[in-house]
Amino acid sequence: MLIGEVARRSGVSTRMLRHYDSLGLVRPTGRTVGGYREYSGEDIRRIFHVESLRSLGLSLRQIGRALEDPGFAPAALVADLIRRTEERLRREQELLERLRAVDGSAASGWQGVLRIVELLNGLSSPSAARRQQAVLAPSEGVPVPVEVLAGAVLAESDPNVAGALRWALARAGGDGVASVASGVVSEDVEVRRRAVLALAALSGDEASAVLAGALEDPDVVVRRRAALASGARGETRAVPTLVGMVVEGVNDVEAAEVLGALSLDAGSAERILGALVDELGVHAADSAVRIRLVQALAELPVGVAEGVLRDLTGDADRAVALFAAALVGGSGG
Template sequence: MLIGEVARRSGVSARMLRHYESLGLVSPSGRTGSGYREYSGQDIRRIFHIESLRSLGLSLREIGRALDDPGFTPSLLVDDLVRQTRERIAAETELLTLLRRVDATDPAGWDDVLQVVALLRALGSKSADARQRAALSSGDEVPVPVEALVEAALSETEPNVAGAIRWALARSGDRGPALLAAGLGSPVAAVRERAVQSLAELPGGEAA
């Protein structure tokens, strides 16, 4: 089978097939009388094996070892791929959360976006002073998304910062109570206590 037909059937471009050949991953078993590459059924099976391993996240170098080195066992490599995938998912989830929180503020321009990002980073800072300043500045120009304030309220251990966050929550609108209520079901006693205290300090909290 010629390279064009192999590319059509496998979904791998002719350019990539030539790249595989240059790396020694797969070589056509023969040539036509005109010198064109000719792939056998075994060559095509190897191409599909390469694509299957690529779909798992293996590099081309790792694929070569997997296919040609009898002593190359998959267990350690697969464990490493699992770890890398978890790290990538965690990073993507964090990015998605950040994007949603920026979007929730309905920014009018990029200056607003940058201010929201700066506030969110400060709210998650290791510095208690930075966290407190972020909470106290919420709503002055660009608001901190209420989801971020609730998350901070349920995790903050520094009393002064926690008070500033609850103050910001009280000014953040009417979505806070429903989000804070989720903390009441936490298996962690300290989180439940923070949820109760935050709810009590919201407008109408004492009456509730």
């Protein structure tokens, strides 16, 4: 079969077939009387083998080695091709995200585009100081897409940079909640923790609903952060976690303050008072826990826990009794 017919049937151009011949990759076994290349059936099968290996990303040199060396093992080469392809896809994905960020910024001119690119470059810096500087730099009238800020805040491990990102996200407006909410269901617990902190800085019913859902998270840190944020918004489902924080001494002062604010509602006050009193009984032998519970009782609105605090002035634990007495005395009772 002559080269033109081979090209037509195989889909490989005559130019490429000549290139294969010059490299010794696929040499036609025959020549016509006129000197034209003539390919045998075996030659054509080799062409298809070459094209199949090219489709996997192998170079022509690698293909030649693979076809000529009977002892060639493809495993290592395939693994390397996978690694290279994954890296290329990562770069392509980064480029796509940058293009979407520029498009989402609605920049009206090249100065706006350059500002977004500068921000993206800064956020990808290995220097925490550089990332923070990029976030806090003046926007020069170019709105920063909330998707960029949300993605950065979910990935940021440095607390100072994360704080700057949360501040910028809260100021950016737009659909910040939707952009961050995906982090609440991430399999990565660190991402969920960051997402809850970011949502706590955002206002609105949607943010409150997502935070309330995070009260059921399997991670105790996520639950605690969600309890502080959602409890401050009036979510009574946060009460058990907040009481637990008082007992465990984890952000107990903040938790007690939120419980006090929730107790401004008469219906919630009775429930919270009962939960704190129950814990006093459970931890009768732990002075430190009981003192924290007494402090939490003192955060409740005037009159709600006054009777309990007066009873505690006669507690068998002298430290608890003295602390309760000081609180009762300080309240003017």
